[in-house]
Amino acid sequence: QQQVKxxxxxxxxxxxxxxxxxxxxxxxxxxxxxxYQQFPGKGPALLIAIxxxxxxxxxxxxxxxxxxxxxxxxxxxxxSQPGDSATxxxxxxxxxxxxxxxxxxxxxxxx
Amino acid sequence: xxxxxxxxxxxxxxxxxxxxxRCSPMKGHSHVYWYRQLPEEGxxxxxYLQKENIIDESGxxxxxxxxxxxxxxxxxxxxxxxxxxxxxxxxxxxxxxxxEKLFFGSGTQLSVL
Numbered sequence: 606q607q608q609v610k611x612x613x614x615x616x617x618x619x620x621x622x623x624x625x626x627x628x629x630x631x632x633x634x635x636x637x638x639x640x641y642q643q644f645p646g647k648g649p650a651l652l653i654a655i656x657x658x659x660x661x662x663x664x665x666x667x668x669x670x671x672x673x674x675x676x677x678x679x680x681x682x683x684x685s686q687p688g689d690s691a692t693x694x695x696x697x698x699x700x701x702x703x704x705x706x707x708x709x710x711x712x713x714x715x716x
Numbered sequence: 717x718x719x720x721x722x723x724x725x726x727x728x729x730x731x732x733x734x735x736x737x738r739c740s741p742m743k744g745h746s747h748v749y750w751y752r753q754l755p756e757e758g759x760x761x762x763x764y765l766q767k768e769n770i771i772d773e774s775g776x777x778x779x780x781x782x783x784x785x786x787x788x789x790x791x792x793x794x795x796x797x798x799x800x801x802x803x804x805x806x807x808x809x810x811x812x813x814x815x816e817k818l819f820f821g822s823g824t825q826l827s828v829l
Binding site for chain 1: 757758759764771772775816817818820
Protein backbone atom coordinates (compact mmCIF):
# COMPACT_ATOMS: atom_id res chain seq x y z
CA GLN A 606 0.00 0.00 0.00
CA GLN A 607 2.97 2.28 0.40
CA GLN A 608 4.29 1.76 -3.13
CA VAL A 609 4.44 4.30 -5.91
CA LYS A 610 4.87 2.70 -9.33
CA UNK A 611 6.60 4.75 -12.00
CA UNK A 612 6.96 4.17 -15.73
CA UNK A 613 8.74 4.11 -18.05
CA UNK A 614 12.13 3.29 -16.59
CA UNK A 615 13.82 5.22 -19.39
CA UNK A 616 12.65 7.55 -22.12
CA UNK A 617 14.24 9.02 -25.22
CA UNK A 618 12.61 12.07 -26.76
CA UNK A 619 13.60 14.33 -29.60
CA UNK A 620 14.22 17.99 -28.91
CA UNK A 621 10.93 19.85 -29.05
CA UNK A 622 8.88 16.75 -28.31
CA UNK A 623 6.67 15.94 -25.33
CA UNK A 624 8.00 13.76 -22.51
CA UNK A 625 5.39 11.89 -20.49
CA UNK A 626 6.09 10.00 -17.27
CA UNK A 627 3.41 8.15 -15.35
CA UNK A 628 2.94 7.17 -11.73
CA UNK A 629 0.36 5.21 -9.79
CA UNK A 630 -0.21 4.97 -6.07
CA UNK A 631 -2.31 2.80 -3.78
CA UNK A 632 -2.66 4.62 -0.48
CA UNK A 633 -5.67 6.93 -0.63
CA UNK A 634 -4.33 8.80 2.41
CA UNK A 635 -1.67 10.42 0.23
CA UNK A 636 -2.50 14.06 -0.40
CA UNK A 637 0.70 15.53 -1.81
CA UNK A 638 2.27 14.50 -5.12
CA UNK A 639 5.57 16.13 -6.09
CA UNK A 640 7.91 15.53 -8.99
CA TYR A 641 11.65 15.80 -8.50
CA GLN A 642 14.42 16.26 -11.05
CA GLN A 643 17.86 14.85 -10.34
CA PHE A 644 21.08 15.42 -12.25
CA PRO A 645 24.06 13.07 -11.80
CA GLY A 646 25.91 13.74 -8.58
CA LYS A 647 23.23 16.08 -7.28
CA GLY A 648 20.34 15.83 -4.90
CA PRO A 649 16.75 15.81 -6.14
CA ALA A 650 15.23 19.22 -6.77
CA LEU A 651 11.51 19.89 -6.56
CA LEU A 652 10.08 20.56 -10.00
CA ILE A 653 6.34 20.83 -9.48
CA ALA A 654 3.77 19.42 -7.06
CA ILE A 655 0.02 18.94 -6.88
CA UNK A 656 -2.60 18.22 -4.25
CA UNK A 657 -5.71 16.14 -5.02
CA UNK A 658 -8.14 19.05 -5.02
CA UNK A 659 -7.11 19.94 -8.58
CA UNK A 660 -6.76 17.77 -11.69
CA UNK A 661 -4.00 19.71 -13.41
CA UNK A 662 -1.22 22.10 -12.55
CA UNK A 663 1.04 23.86 -15.02
CA UNK A 664 4.31 25.67 -14.42
CA UNK A 665 6.06 26.78 -17.58
CA UNK A 666 6.77 23.74 -19.74
CA UNK A 667 5.92 21.31 -16.92
CA UNK A 668 2.39 20.03 -16.27
CA UNK A 669 1.07 17.54 -13.75
CA UNK A 670 -2.13 15.72 -14.59
CA UNK A 671 -3.88 14.06 -11.65
CA UNK A 672 -6.62 11.42 -11.75
CA UNK A 673 -7.88 10.83 -8.23
CA UNK A 674 -10.32 8.04 -9.08
CA UNK A 675 -7.66 6.08 -10.94
CA UNK A 676 -4.98 6.95 -8.37
CA UNK A 677 -2.63 8.04 -11.12
CA UNK A 678 -0.67 11.15 -11.92
CA UNK A 679 1.68 12.09 -14.70
CA UNK A 680 4.31 14.63 -15.65
CA UNK A 681 4.29 16.21 -19.09
CA UNK A 682 7.31 18.14 -20.30
CA UNK A 683 6.41 20.22 -23.33
CA UNK A 684 8.99 21.34 -25.89
CA SER A 685 11.60 19.06 -24.29
CA GLN A 686 15.17 20.38 -24.37
CA PRO A 687 18.55 18.64 -24.03
CA GLY A 688 18.97 20.44 -20.68
CA ASP A 689 15.94 18.50 -19.42
CA SER A 690 17.95 15.28 -19.64
CA ALA A 691 17.94 13.97 -16.08
CA THR A 692 16.29 11.41 -13.84
CA UNK A 693 12.75 12.25 -12.78
CA UNK A 694 11.11 10.87 -9.66
CA UNK A 695 7.49 11.04 -8.71
CA UNK A 696 6.59 10.83 -5.05
CA UNK A 697 3.57 10.72 -2.79
CA UNK A 698 3.17 11.84 0.78
CA UNK A 699 0.90 12.83 3.58
CA UNK A 700 1.08 15.39 6.31
CA UNK A 701 4.69 14.97 7.40
CA UNK A 702 6.77 15.16 4.21
CA UNK A 703 7.59 11.49 4.60
CA UNK A 704 7.63 10.89 0.87
CA UNK A 705 7.37 7.57 -0.94
CA UNK A 706 9.34 7.81 -4.17
CA UNK A 707 8.92 6.02 -7.45
CA UNK A 708 11.89 4.21 -8.95
CA UNK A 709 12.74 6.99 -11.38
CA UNK A 710 12.71 7.65 -15.12
CA UNK A 711 15.92 8.41 -16.96
CA UNK A 712 15.05 10.98 -19.63
CA UNK A 713 17.34 11.64 -22.56
CA UNK A 714 16.42 14.47 -24.91
CA UNK A 715 18.24 14.17 -28.20
CA UNK A 716 19.23 17.36 -30.02
CA UNK B 717 20.79 31.57 1.80
CA UNK B 718 22.95 28.47 1.55
CA UNK B 719 21.21 25.26 0.65
CA UNK B 720 21.23 22.00 2.57
CA UNK B 721 24.88 21.14 3.22
CA UNK B 722 26.04 17.57 3.51
CA UNK B 723 29.50 16.31 4.24
CA UNK B 724 31.49 14.50 3.36
CA UNK B 725 30.49 14.15 -0.30
CA UNK B 726 32.26 10.82 -0.51
CA UNK B 727 33.08 8.46 2.35
CA UNK B 728 34.97 5.21 2.08
CA UNK B 729 34.87 2.76 4.94
CA UNK B 730 36.05 -0.82 5.44
CA UNK B 731 33.62 -3.41 6.72
CA UNK B 732 33.17 -3.11 10.47
CA UNK B 733 34.06 0.58 10.69
CA UNK B 734 31.73 3.41 11.62
CA UNK B 735 30.33 5.98 9.21
CA UNK B 736 29.17 9.43 10.29
CA UNK B 737 27.24 11.56 7.82
CA ARG B 738 26.53 15.18 8.56
CA CYS B 739 23.72 17.45 7.41
CA SER B 740 23.25 21.16 8.02
CA PRO B 741 19.71 22.17 7.06
CA MET B 742 18.86 25.41 5.37
CA LYS B 743 18.74 28.43 7.63
CA GLY B 744 15.44 28.58 9.45
CA HIS B 745 14.60 24.94 8.80
CA SER B 746 14.00 22.82 11.87
CA HIS B 747 12.77 19.64 10.16
CA VAL B 748 15.31 17.18 8.77
CA TYR B 749 14.78 14.01 6.79
CA TRP B 750 17.26 11.32 5.75
CA TYR B 751 16.78 9.21 2.65
CA ARG B 752 18.88 6.42 1.15
CA GLN B 753 19.26 5.81 -2.57
CA LEU B 754 20.56 2.53 -3.89
CA PRO B 755 21.80 2.28 -7.49
CA GLU B 756 18.96 2.22 -10.03
CA GLU B 757 16.39 2.77 -7.28
CA GLY B 758 14.37 5.62 -5.91
CA UNK B 759 14.94 7.26 -2.58
CA UNK B 760 13.82 5.38 0.50
CA UNK B 761 12.75 7.27 3.62
CA UNK B 762 14.82 6.51 6.69
CA UNK B 763 14.12 8.99 9.47
CA TYR B 764 12.46 12.32 10.22
CA LEU B 765 13.81 14.53 12.97
CA GLN B 766 12.95 17.85 14.49
CA LYS B 767 15.35 19.67 16.78
CA GLU B 768 16.35 17.22 19.54
CA ASN B 769 13.51 14.83 18.66
CA ILE B 770 13.10 11.80 16.45
CA ILE B 771 9.61 12.08 14.96
CA ASP B 772 9.51 9.04 12.69
CA GLU B 773 12.24 6.41 12.31
CA SER B 774 10.08 3.78 10.64
CA GLY B 775 12.41 3.51 7.64
CA UNK B 776 15.61 3.03 9.56
CA UNK B 777 17.08 -0.42 10.17
CA UNK B 778 16.70 -1.37 13.83
CA UNK B 779 20.35 -2.25 14.27
CA UNK B 780 23.54 -0.30 13.58
CA UNK B 781 21.77 2.86 12.38
CA UNK B 782 21.03 5.91 14.48
CA UNK B 783 20.27 9.57 13.85
CA UNK B 784 20.27 12.72 15.89
CA UNK B 785 19.56 16.41 15.40
CA UNK B 786 20.92 18.25 18.42
CA UNK B 787 19.90 21.69 19.56
CA UNK B 788 23.17 23.04 18.24
CA UNK B 789 25.01 21.69 15.23
CA UNK B 790 24.22 19.49 12.28
CA UNK B 791 22.10 16.39 12.07
CA UNK B 792 24.16 13.21 12.17
CA UNK B 793 23.35 9.85 10.61
CA UNK B 794 25.55 7.21 12.19
CA UNK B 795 26.10 3.72 10.84
CA UNK B 796 28.03 1.35 13.07
CA UNK B 797 29.89 -1.74 11.85
CA UNK B 798 29.21 -0.99 8.22
CA UNK B 799 28.62 -3.81 5.74
CA UNK B 800 28.85 -3.80 1.95
CA UNK B 801 25.07 -3.54 1.67
CA UNK B 802 25.24 -0.11 3.32
CA UNK B 803 26.95 1.28 0.22
CA UNK B 804 24.55 3.88 -1.16
CA UNK B 805 23.93 7.59 -1.56
CA UNK B 806 22.50 9.13 1.57
CA UNK B 807 20.50 12.31 1.13
CA UNK B 808 19.41 14.78 3.72
CA UNK B 809 16.49 17.13 3.19
CA UNK B 810 15.08 19.95 5.26
CA UNK B 811 11.90 21.98 5.46
CA UNK B 812 10.72 24.90 7.59
CA UNK B 813 7.55 23.09 8.61
CA UNK B 814 6.34 19.51 8.47
CA UNK B 815 4.07 20.05 5.48
CA GLU B 816 6.18 22.33 3.31
CA LYS B 817 8.35 21.34 0.42
CA LEU B 818 11.62 19.54 0.95
CA PHE B 819 15.00 20.87 -0.07
CA PHE B 820 17.62 18.18 -0.64
CA GLY B 821 21.35 18.29 -0.19
CA SER B 822 23.79 16.86 -2.73
CA GLY B 823 24.19 13.67 -0.75
CA THR B 824 26.97 11.58 0.72
CA GLN B 825 28.13 8.62 -1.33
CA LEU B 826 29.14 5.88 1.09
CA SER B 827 31.31 3.09 -0.24
CA VAL B 828 32.07 0.09 1.96
CA LEU B 829 35.08 -1.97 0.93
